[in-house]
């Protein structure tokens with residue numbers, strides 16, 4: 001019996017216009033130690049997302065240094081990462097989240113950073129109510145150029161998005177089957193046909209290398225204020241099951257460029273944005289997760305060229321995820 005995710009229609013719990021700031025116009029703050037490719041631009045209130053209520057803070061609320069050295073160090077630490085287990089050469093990381101949250105985009109964005117150019121490796125959809133991704137696909141993040149033959153030990157697993165209805169999207173049963181390692185690569189998800197012993201390619205006795213070693217919840221920051229309450233209930237239920245399997249969980253807050261206009265213009269403002277800070281708190285409440293587990297990212301979507309600071313934020317997210325992958329191997333290493 002499959003446990004379907006059950007979602008009501010998204011409510012627009014929206015914004016109280018009276019809580020908007022007095023001044024609708026401010027300039028994105030510049031920082032002398034940043035190297036953003038984008039110039040800060042004038043921001044008007046009418047362009048704000050409903051969440052974009054507050055001006056920027058003078059100081060970052062999380063320490064981030066935006067420099068080429070930091071990017072290189074982060075890239076090197078991902079390249080040199082090895083799971084602390086004799087029987088595993090790759091860390092399998094599963095991205096779970098609502099339809100259109102940016103799961104496939106994150107995989108493509110991380111691969112883009114390591115490829116040195118923007119590529120669409122995991123196929124990305126457009127905003128829609130049904131999941132664009134239908135199959136289980138595992139992407140080994142690989143280097144490029146001289147390092148082309150050097151796969152990292154990082155495998156990002158893409159699955160169908162969680163839908164709003166009972167019959168659409170990933171079910172709890174199928175999500176847990178993937179995490180336990182029963183689902184074969186390429187499995188086509190169908191809510192009516194839960195993964196089971198009669199599934200073609202079903203992995204009967206998964207070993208540690210087949211299992212998922214960390215689950216990453218992906219939430220669209222521009223929608224976090226309007227997700228239905230039942231959505232939170234379902235995610236917390238899923239988190240309970242995943243925790244019982246001994247798998248650590250973290251979360252990505254995507255679309256930060258749409259949450260805060262100043263951040264959209266200059267990604268180095270992300271940790272100065274009170275609006276993004278508030279979106280992180282909302283994400284924590286939705287997932288039942290402390291905000292220290294949540295990191296913001298901006299995926300590559302319309303860009304043709306990489307941006308160093310966007311890369312840094314993406315790499316920081318990967319580094320964050322790998323810390324929790326390590327914990328899994330410390331707890332379960334064979």
Ligand SMILES: Nc1nc2c(ncn2[C@@H]2O[C@H](COP(=O)(O)OP(=O)(O)OP(=O)(O)O)[C@@H](O)[C@H]2O)c(=O)[nH]1
Pocket residue numbers: 097098099100101102103104105106123124125126127130131132133134159160161162254255256257258297298299300301302
């Ligand atoms: N502005 C912006 N758009 C994003 C971001 N991440 C993803 N998108 C866009 O959001 C849409 C959905 O992205 P996907 O990566 O396909 O989302 P998904 O979670 O894989 O969705 P499903 O496979 O349908 O469940 C696409 O149009 C992306 O370009 C982001 O950080 N910022």
Ligand SMILES: [Mg+2]
Pocket residue numbers: 103104105123124125132133158159161
């Ligand atoms: Mg997808």
